[in-house]
Amino acid sequence: MPIEKEAKSVEEAMEKICEELGKKREELEFEVIEEKSRGIFGLMGNKRVKVRASLKGVQPEQEKGQGAQEVVNDALTYAKTVLERIIAGIAVPSQVEARVEEGSIYLNIKGDGSGLLIGRHGQTLDAIQYIVGRIVGKQLGEKKVIVIDTERYRERRRENLERLSRHMGEKAKSTGRAVSLQPMSASDRRIVHLALKHDREIETRSEGEGGMRSIKIIPRRRGS
Amino acid sequence: MKELIEYIAKALVDNPDAVKVTEIEGEKTSVIELSVAKEDLGKVIGKQGRTARSLRTILSAASTKNNKRAVLEILE
Numbered sequence: 001m002p003i004e005k006e007a008k009s010v011e012e013a014m015e016k017i018c019e020e021l022g023k024k025r026e027e028l029e030f031e032v033i034e035e036k037s038r039g040i041f042g043l044m045g046n047k048r049v050k051v052r053a054s055l056k057g058v059q060p061e062q063e064k065g066q067g068a069q070e071v072v073n074d075a076l077t078y079a080k081t082v083l084e085r086i087i088a089g090i091a092v093p094s095q096v097e098a099r100v101e102e103g104s105i106y107l108n109i110k111g112d113g114s115g116l117l118i119g120r121h122g123q124t125l126d127a128i129q130y131i132v133g134r135i136v137g138k139q140l141g142e143k144k145v146i147v148i149d150t151e152r153y154r155e156r157r158r159e160n161l162e163r164l165s166r167h168m169g170e171k172a173k174s175t176g177r178a179v180s181l182q183p184m185s186a187s188d189r190r191i192v193h194l195a196l197k198h199d200r201e202i203e204t205r206s207e208g209e210g211g212m213r214s215i216k217i218i219p220r221r222r223g224s
Numbered sequence: 225m226k227e228l229i230e231y232i233a234k235a236l237v238d239n240p241d242a243v244k245v246t247e248i249e250g251e252k253t254s255v256i257e258l259s260v261a262k263e264d265l266g267k268v269i270g271k272q273g274r275t276a277r278s279l280r281t282i283l284s285a286a287s288t289k290n291n292k293r294a295v296l297e298i299l300e
Contacts, residue, residue, distance in 0.1 A: 090228065139235060
């Protein structure tokens, strides 16, 4: 039952698929099967991606097995090398642990506790993650999800965002007014949406474009 | 720092041989100039400048470590 969707971004395509199937992302396996970028230097918004999704556990192509595993391992080794090279250029050489989980690559930098590689609001870590993703995608001709973490930053960030979401959700409810959060990255916004998904008294919406996209928490009127 | 930018830029473009990075050292601030083949300009800038922004962020982390300031100029 693989399903395909085309959208402007992988994120958007994944969202569409989840909506259509009524499934959570964790329950699905995604694969980017086509990426087209038109426009000048890929700067314009003419990008189309096609994403295929299938239920986890249901493996449409059994022959995938070893071949795919090898590709992932190549990507893993290469991603690790690129990351080590970059952090050696920024700071001191650090150890990197690499693992594959459900087709995504996780790289954990053994940090020195200085937070240098995290940066303000994680912007350095996000920049490194983005660049490593670009390089691996470019060199291997295949887009892989690469998550880079250090000092459990991503995990702590999620906990903080969930706390913030609940707090702001309460504020929206008690004041009866919409609360706008600061602009956030797509992955951060996803955490907020999910954190407040089950609260029936409020709804969350993303507004604005690009780097300014932010979440608005809107109290639902009673009885409407 | 120059080597770092050079490494990243070369890995991102179609024409790595055309990548040139020069560092102009100042007292407190150095300017790192990156030039790439015309067709590759978009690759180092990225959608909505995201790649360029990431490069600058990485560069400022690197310069913090070296107690210096560095700015990245992408030459057209």
